[in-house]
Amino acid sequence: MARLTRPQFQQLGIIGCGLIGGSFALAMKRAGLVKRVVGYSKSPSTTELAKKMGVIDVAAESALLAVSGSDIVLIAVPVAATEATLRAIRHLVAPGVLFMDVGSTKADVALAAQRVLGDLAANFVPVHPIAGKEHSGVQHADALLFQGKQVVLTPLPDNDHALVQRAAATWAALGCKVLRMTPENHDAAYAAVSHLPHLLAFAYMQGIMRQPSGREYMELAGSGFRDFTRIAGSDPAIWRDILLANREEVLHQAQRFRMSLDRLEGLLQTQDAPALEALLKPISATRNTWTPVFTNVDDGEPSSKF
Template sequence: MSDSRRYRIGFVGLGLIGGSLALALKKAGFAASITAWDIDSSVLGRAGDLGVIDSAADSIAALMQSVDIAVLAAPTQACESLILEMLKSPGGTICVTDVASVKGDLYRAVAASAPEAAALYVPGHPIAGSERSGVTAADAGLFEGHRVILTPDTNADPQALGLVQQLWTAAGATVQCMDVDEHDRVLAATSHLPHVLAYALVDALAKSPIRDDIFRFAAGGFRDFTRIASSDPVMWRDIALANRDALLAAMDDFCTHLDALRTSIADRDGVALERRFRSAKTARDEFARDLAMRDSGTI
């Protein structure tokens, strides 16, 4: 390691999140160097041209031999095999983390197949992103003011956990620890379900016989609600399948509420309809107020 404040950081996979984290750590002075490996060598070439990385590794094993902190930032479907390969060739790495949106499968795979290295692994998930994708969309400010959830095992090495916390703090994020299963349930409701709903709404309207008029006259509310339907379909397909059980539970709960609203409308029950609308408005207003207070540093 270079010194007590700057670390050699390695990335396995390099898209929007990995590239943004690399830039943020460079900007903060936390990174002494950034090395990356990606299955697509052209990604590494672009990242080098953009100044996102300093060097490219020929293999995961070579990368693990040359870095202090290794970050897995690959597509969800590839994460399980990659995290095991990383942990089975740790080299001199102090800790390994990731940015995957679903933690349960990774956590269980590591516990089953690489228990001897599990203490070095601190799962992480930044609650930040964009409908854009790829390293060319990397943004050094992407994590500023956002939360990062860590889901460490109770036997996680304290040095590894502390270093991952420092990494995300350097990137401008607020770090919070959470149980693995709770993380997957919470993200199913707050992130994965909204994406499914946005995709479903746009897909349904696009197949309507009056689609041209629908999209011609759609205003700000439609644009704001459906923005995330421009996200990478392959990435969200993988996330939905990886968090299948928690997402299905969230979808079932939502469908129950939607059915209740439909019944109120069908029955011309304005009282029940307004009651649900007022309840939702109150909850949303409270959320917006709390968010504003967090952003201002009041809480």
């Protein structure tokens, strides 16, 4: 990190003043990396609230106006709205300006950028900060949201190398551990460690809810249930988009999961106690020695408890 030059920006344009966009604005100000923040949200009341809270300095009336005059732009809209946002601003995408998104899937964003921006996609660096909170909205924006978290950069083949370095330096200056991988590797990895667990937790909760005694059963549940299902409480619209955007990798991971579940169920059916214990031992051992490399969070939990 030490070799990254500390970047300095004149104006940050935020498109989507929610939890992530708002927190990025506050963090950039706190770190003294930017002089002025211009923000736009689809809902005018959100933009207004962001201004009132001091998250942004100037409220823009359109996405394009938030880009105008900015030398760094963060697109912090739901994954499904990224392409439309890029269309709305493409006339002001110019060399030297760093454009980034924050979506949880990256191959779709990379494709959309190349489709919409063409050669100008060189200025767009796809980013996935592994940070969040249980509650969305600018009212939960937090200047320290990204501190100590992982952030994944998935540069495009056409990206200007200096701009990618600038993006990396920016997140590093906010206290992040910056990783780089291809959009495809990113989506494969997060399908495995984040998107599939969400799918399974949703499916599990529905399986319980749909049975006649489901509600009574849930009243008996303890901390295992609590932790296993926490991510089933995630935002339905956000997860609709993530699961659909990354559906191929998620379905691939689901197939792998089904093979393991088949095997476990088979051992219960045949009552093969030694084989079952032999199967569970390395699983338990692996989980008990797993520790996150960084104090990262996946989807919005304070990272204090491991």
